[in-house]
Amino acid sequence: MIPLSWYLALSAVLFTIGVVGVIIQRNVIAQFMCIELMLNAVNLTFVAFSRYLGNTTGQLFVFIVLAVAAAEAAVGLAIIICLFRNRETLNVDEADLLKL
């Protein structure tokens, strides 16, 4: 069978890629996608632990994280649309002052 550490290692790699993505991406929508990638990596950890400990808590937590991610995506994209309407740009480097 597949040892638990393999799943955890993969999850760590995906999470790290997500973190790096948030830092180096200049487009705010792509940054948001990297946040979703991080959430996904954490989901993988939860399900792996749920399997290896014989508990459904992990899978239910994943369900809740999925719902929260969906809600966050909806509201976050609405905020991004407002941001775009005000500043006409999606580049985070050009939106770094509170003043328009």
Added chain:
Amino acid sequence: MPSEIDLRFILETLAKIVVVFVIGLLSPVSMNYVERRTLAFIQNRLGPNRVGPFGLFQSIADGIKFAFKEDIIPLSANKWLYTLAPVLAVIPAFMVTIVYPIGPEVNLPFVGPTKLYVTNFNVGLLYVLAMTSLGVYSMILAGWASGSKYSLLGGLRSSAQMISYELSLSLSVIAVVLMAGSLDLTQITEGQAGWFGLQWNVIKWFPAGVIAFFIYLISAIAETNRVPFDLPEAETELVAGFHTEYSSSLKFAMFFMAEYVNMLTVSVLATVLFLGGWNGPGVAAFPLLGPVYFFLKVFFFMFLYIWLRGTLPRFRYDQLMNFGWKFLLPLALLNIVIAAVIGVFIV
């Protein structure tokens, strides 16, 4: 998963996958011919009757034509996404075919007892819904990547329609899940056995089953972008919607195949969920009658699709969206409550 994964299991599964894939491939070919002839008779004309006896080889001729036509990519098209979109349409469409419950366990002469389905997922119904949701991407990406206004509008409208009616589709199916107590398609089929058709989910727990059936039918027709919900690809409105720029090459053939396989999937779901799947008189004694009944019912639904196409005018886009969000969705939610109340308190 079976108790052991040995060579016999692998070979048997591979053979079943091939069979189901061939069924999936044959459905566009045969349904295209049936559709054109039936529409022609409804419209008081003859339809294709020159290629082969009664025009039976027309679809094969069309297929060969698709393979040989020149593959044009428009200048303003995004090449990578333009090529990816038809692939994204076909893959989820064909992947659903592995959960079709075609028949019960039969005793084949050389092979022994085999179950006539590739697999029975514990979450079979959710799997079908998942693959349906993946089919939206092909429309969005095709519309965007073609670089033309008709395509973009058609693509956005098609995909918006599809995601709107996905909701009422999923909710209408929940009533059936409540009746059967499982998401497994084979379990749902087995739950409708016996009693000369009185256990079929369409009339079980009246009126929850009937309402669910009609919501499902309407949502399914809207999902597959067929008349009367096919405004995004009607010729008089948007030339051809999101596949305007796919000029009859193999890419268009892939969209075309995906549409017919989606129709097949939706018809299979309608039979399995509402009309009893492989059940019918005499299946317990002769299990080989199971696939016969199954295909008869599936064919009935496909014919219903064609019949509706020949008979009804199409909805305007805002009428369509209003109907989906303001009527079907609340009705589907109400139906879940009705089904739950009947299931808990009355039955």
Added chain:
Amino acid sequence: MQILFLLFAALAVVAAFNVILQRNPLYSAIGLIGTLISVAALFLTLAAPFIAAVQIIVYAGAIVVLFVFVIMLLNVRAEESRADEQKYLRWLAAPLFLALLAEVFLAVRYVGDAPPPLPAVRAADAPRQWLGSVETIGTDMFTTYVLPFEAVSVLILMAIIGAMLLAKRDPQFGRRRAPAEPAAAAGRAEEVGAGARR
């Protein structure tokens, strides 16, 4: 089984690199779809079919569709030029990535190399009540975890209201747009088309 894990893990990592390294956000979205489907396949190897199907329906079939709609609504193109002040970040990214990875690996390494014997996926007496099955998850969700479930439904309601309010166009800037996102996307596309035709 291990081949499956390695295959889908490799796919997930490649698609994740695609997400972060592409300039066009639409290509990043496609990379994200690839990652999500690979992770769903990994959930299947962990005998969690319900979570895998729900992941595809919710994440890959709804959230990323929302992303793609917004990208098309705002007509986001690939970046032509990045701001020059942040150039040093690009050179710093690779070593920092490796450092973070090494740190997480060190933390994970002490979890235990020899896992305890796996609990049986299927018990002989309850064939539909195995760990990842719908019946088990449903039972647990509506008995032990019904409070988080209800809280999440309230959260989603708040998100719906919030998103609708935030994305509504101010009446002084033009005709009031219907709150539905795809209708907004279609409206914007018609404006783009009308503008291009002029």
